[in-house]
Amino acid sequence: MQIILVGFMGVGKTTVGQLLAQQLGQPFVDLDYEFTMTMGATPGTYMHQFSEEQFRIAEYQILKKQLAKPNAVISSGGGIVTLPISRELMTDSNYFVVYLVSDFEVNIKRLIGDTNARPLVTKLSRNDLHHLWQMRQKHYHTVADLSIDTNGKTPTTIVEQIINKL
Numbered sequence: 001m002q003i004i005l006v007g008f009m010g011v012g013k014t015t016v017g018q019l020l021a022q023q024l025g026q027p028f029v030d031l032d033y034e035f036t037m038t039m040g041a042t043p044g045t046y047m048h049q050f051s052e053e054q055f056r057i058a059e060y061q062i063l064k065k066q067l068a069k070p071n072a073v074i075s076s077g078g079g080i081v082t083l084p085i086s087r088e089l090m091t092d093s094n095y096f097v098v099y100l101v102s103d104f105e106v107n108i109k110r111l112i113g114d115t116n117a118r119p120l121v122t123k124l125s126r127n128d129l130h131h132l133w134q135m136r137q138k139h140y141h142t143v144a145d146l147s148i149d150t151n152g153k154t155p156t157t158i159v160e161q162i163i164n165k166l
């Protein structure tokens, strides 16, 4: 089965995804990395060169390509829920979508301390980021088969909780 992790930037999708894949003995796919390998530009560079809209369409295509392969744990980009076609693709019953929930404050602290500067974090004000975070909540919930509150939990605990629900 394909497992897709969704959630806001900095929530820990990659860390949790790698550990989950390891425990399940499945390949791990980082969608941002796949994007970079396929398009020859990081999501940030691509957005800068073209537009966020074009990035979202390309991101959808990369997701679709990955979902055509069997059995993997896929860590998605935080904005994968932006396009309705990407949301529709993920709600297909063949995939198990896990929403990693976190408080905005916890998320923001992590993002600020992260050396992997994200274009939206550097571009948007704190208020705009909060607005984006709020807007995305309903979309994450729409696509999710399971929501896990990550606040104060270690990646190991989060992975255990996911495995118990599979």
Ligand code: S3P
Binding pocket: 007, 008, 009, 010, 013, 032, 043, 044, 076, 077, 078, 079, 080, 118, 119, 120
């Ligand atoms: C984005 C999140 C990033 C990356 C891109 C856009 C977003 O992924 O796809 O910079 O819109 O939230 P992470 O969630 O892995 O940081």
